[in-house]
Amino acid sequence: MAELTQNEKRLLATLESEKKADAPHLAGLMGATPEAVVQWAHLLEDKGLATVGRIVVKEFVYTDEGKTYANTGLPETQLLRFILPGTTLADLQKHEAFRIGFGQLRKKGLVKVEGTSVTKMPGASTDADESALRNPAAGDAKTKELIKRGILEECETVRNAIAITPEGITIVKKGLDLREETGTLTREQIISGEWKNLTFRKYDVSKLPKKAYPGKIHPYQRIIAEMREILLEMGFEELYGGIVQQSFWNFDALFQPQDHPAREMQDTFYLNETLPLPEGYEKVKAMHISGGETSSTGWGGAWREEKAEQCVLRTHTTSVSIQHLAQNLKPPVKAFCVGRVYRRETIDTTHLAEFEQLEGIVMDENVTFGNLLGILREFYNRMGFESVRFKPSFYPYTEPSLDAEVYVEGIGWIEMGGAGVFREEVTAPLGVTYPVLAWGLGVSRIAMLRLGLKDLRLLHKSDVAFLRETPSLRNTKGGL
Amino acid sequence: MAVITLPYKYLERLTRTDRKTILDKVPLIGSDVERVEEDHADVEFFPDRPDLFSPEGVARAMRGYLGIEIGLPVYSVKPSGIKFTIDPQLANIRPVLGAAVIRGVSFDDESIQSIMSLQESLHWAVGRGRSKVAIGIHDMDTVKPPFHYIASRRSRGFIPLDFSEKMTMEEILEKHPKGRDYAKIVKDFPLFPLIVDDDDHVLSFPPIINGERTRVTIDTKNILLDTTGTDKRAVGVAVNIICTAMAEAGASIESVEIGGIQTPTLAPAERIISVTECSRILGVSLTPVSMAGYLQRMRFGAEPAGADNVKVQVPCYRADIMHDWDIFEDVAIAYGYDKLESLPPKTYTVGKPHPVQVNAALAREAFTGLGYLEVMPFTLTNEDVLYRRMQREQTKGLLHIMHPISIENTVVRTELLPLLLEFLTLNRHRELPQRLFTVGDVVLDCRTHQQAAGVSTHPDADFSEAYASADAVLHELSIDYTVKESADPAFIDGRRGDIIVAGKKVGVFGEIHPAVLVAFELEHSVAAFEFDLRAVPGYPAI
DSSP states (O other): OOOOOHHHHHHHHHHHHHSEEEHHHHHHHHTSOHHHHHHHHHHHHHTTSEEEEEEEEEEEEEOHHHHHHHHHOOHHHHHHHHOOTTOBHHHHHTSTTHHHHHHHHHHTTOEEEETTEEEEOTTOOOHHHHHHHHSOOTTOHHHHHHHHTTSEEEEEEEEEEEEEOHHHHHHHHHOOOOOOEESSOOHHHHHHSGGGGOEEOOOOTTSOOOOOOOOOOOHHHHHHHHHHHHHHHTTOEEEOOOSEEEHHHHTGGGTOOTTOGGGSTTTSOEEEEEOOOOTTHHHHHHHHHHOTTTTOOOOOSOOOHHHHHEEEEOSSTHHHHHHHHHHOOSSOEEEEEEEEEEOOOOOOSSOOSEEEEEEEEEEOTTOOHHHHHHHHHHHHHHTTOOOEEEEEOOBTTEEEEEEEEEEETTTEEEEEEEEEEEOHHHHGGGTOOSOEEEEEEEHHHHHHHHHTOSOGGGGTSOOHHHHHHSOSSOOOSTTO | OEEEEEEHHHHHHHHTSOHHHHHHHGGGGTEEEEEEOSSEEEEEEOTTOGGGSSHHHHHHHHHHHTTSSOSOOOOOEEEEEEEEEEOGGGGGTOOEEEEEEEESOOOOHHHHHHHHHHHHHHHHHTTTTTTSEEEEEEEGGGSOSSEEEEEEOTTOEEOBTTOSSOEEHHHHHHHSHHHHHHHHHHTTOSSEEEEEOTTOOEEEETTTEEBGGGOOOTTOOEEEEEEEESOHHHHHHHHHHHHHHHHHTTOEEEEEEETTEEEOOOOOEEEEEEHHHHHHHHTSOOOHHHHHHHHHHTTOEEEEETTTEEEEEEOTTOTTOOSHHHHHHHHHHHHOGGGSOOOOOOOOOOOBOOHHHHHHHHHHHHHHHTTOEEOOOOSEEOHIIIIITTTOOOOTTOOBBSSOSSTTOOEEOSOSHHHHHHHHHHTTTSOSOEEEEEEEEEEETTEEEEEEEEEEESTTOOHHHHHHHHHHHHHHTTOOOEEEEOOOTTEEEEEEEEEEETTEEEEEEEEEOHHHHHHTTOOSOEEEEEEEGGGSTTOOOO
């Protein structure tokens, strides 16, 4: 037998003496609303302690007009009271009930009009009409007339007949604890010590809670934060830089030839803005044309200042780290940058025109390509990817270059990002004399895999339900 | 990226080993196997190695890597006795010409396809879409030397490839599919480049199209190669890659005389490189002998030269070797990336977050504490969202993208609030209340800084909520502010405040104007605020 609530017990106790009654009646006895009584009765019915039956009752109710007459009397009654010996028709016409009431009096033959005077017929009375107004009854001619006049309305109401069952009676006979239950525990109850005597209302723990949604950071932000934390732990300094960069820092300083396809309008977002070239840009120019003072041949051909001055939406955050490097020539330099980068791609489920890139550099006296592999292995291990491998690759500003791949159970080897040693053509014009290890990775790729997204756009045009439902701590396994 | 089709039978014959060995090892020289089919594999190579854009080139590299045939491949070149003249008027049009005679080819449909796709890959990777280099291949026996590279009047006509009627060069640019594709390279020149034989037959209208007359068929035995362009080195590399690939396939190469010089020579370039420097960069211990061995497997000529040097002969087809470090990468590849010891650097360093990101994280903490959910909208948007729907004037310093992809993304955002309202539109069907915030970059002129914005929508969202939330976040960030009645038309008059710090407006809050709600198709009131994070004490100058 399920636990009874305080209200169910009270209803049961009330029913035990009433046996069968309708909800308003019970509500009156219990000091509750009929709706609440019906609700409790249904709960008792579920437990087999009561039955809830429907009784359809025909009732007569007053219309708005009828409500008024119930107080003032019918218009004809009002007029009848008004007519005294010597009352003229003109007097009567001033009465507010004249319009309706006079017609009724004439129709019922209760008055006589002679010249300008109005007199009651002998024994004139509207008592029967007034009686029908106050106690309407089905089948009564007067009641029917009042309905016709729009004073009364007939309507059906459903009443609930609530009855106790023998099981209910048994329970009441066994004795019910009818001490009042406490809903909200109040300050007074706590400080007065009254709480010691209280019975607390019990809640049904099998019911689901009302949904509450905490404010929280975006699941994608959480992944970015995790990567930042790992790199800070690994001793990297964080960089932050502008979205708009000069082609010089986005391309030229990275030895990207001026005729490289990636620099074309189809691949990069250009802005109708220019910025003056930094001091010492000629060294970069010389490197492009002839390889400067290194063993490089350079790209040959022309190098135009106007092209380098043009502003673009950065295509990689390397444009930020290269400037940091140019300003920090003393080893060691260990820095990373995470930020939005832009490619002029047609947007679809796996390509966005803007996405986050994470990218880092290490410059030091004796760093090697092997150290670069070590940093990447460490980073991906900490991200939860246990197996990491490297293979040859190509990036215009690194040599040697590599791609890092991680193994994910059920998917296989996944390419995560590129890396390499900055070419001497990149470092020499800046005055950097030590090797610089550089690496980058697409943050959204990991996010897509981890969050199980089929469409990258959802990271930026998110469904609030998705954000609410994605837990802060995800049970990641093998990095995903 | 270039995806190269490698037919197994041909590849196996050229490499002198089985397909499985080749496909297992080919990623280790720098490639991705895209598809493995019944009779061929499609393999993607990097754009810096156009010498691998043919089965012949891949076989040559794999023979070395697998130790089947190592060291420098030597190609003999005989003079053909054929001359080219160059019209000096081409100096400002398309000045560079390379050419060669390739004899004794034996084509079938597949090998013609293979040479055509090499040609196309080179146009892409080396030729920058034919502007820098364009290649023409002709049946040599249909024309008569000497040949002349001339600047021709634009109205001259000939029958272009794949057509049966004579067309003028101007018509070709309009009507021929290749003409339309590449017209932009030449259309502004008063004269057009043209290659003709001694009888004035047209071989080629570079970089657009060859003449039908010299079409290469399975009966072609001897080939004349023409390569024109604007960059001498790029033209030279393209000639070398095609000639050596054809030589690998069994043809013999002959030089032609251009401007008194015999070309091509297919001779290697020499470099003396330091073993110590290579060891230092890679982090492996090398000797001149071991290093020479690795390089020979990568098809370099290499021999120890003294205690610390290796004399390297760089094959003429290696377009990517610009610097000694390019050779170091080949040493690393031959050594094996999987065998390199991967250890993090030993130098002690301390991690340091950037103050901008520290501030951003604190702002996020304050918002989430108030029950706001973070969203990360795109930074590219349009003026309709930023200004028109907001009833606002265009912000000074707005940047337009010169060639946007769509009308949705034409500018870089100058504010965040409009994007949050757009988010509410997107989530109209979701449960209320919705409280959203974002912290991120905006751009004015060419300068980037961070702002923070929040919106709250539910039937009771009002000015008081906007003020209370803004106050809480500003307080958490130690922003000492005052408030002045605002005139921002995005908000209801009398229910809006400007956030003032040190006499300057840094933000705004209030109840969004119903006309703005309607413009964003919203049905409930919105309490909103946005402020500039540069108001945070100690925000760094960027």
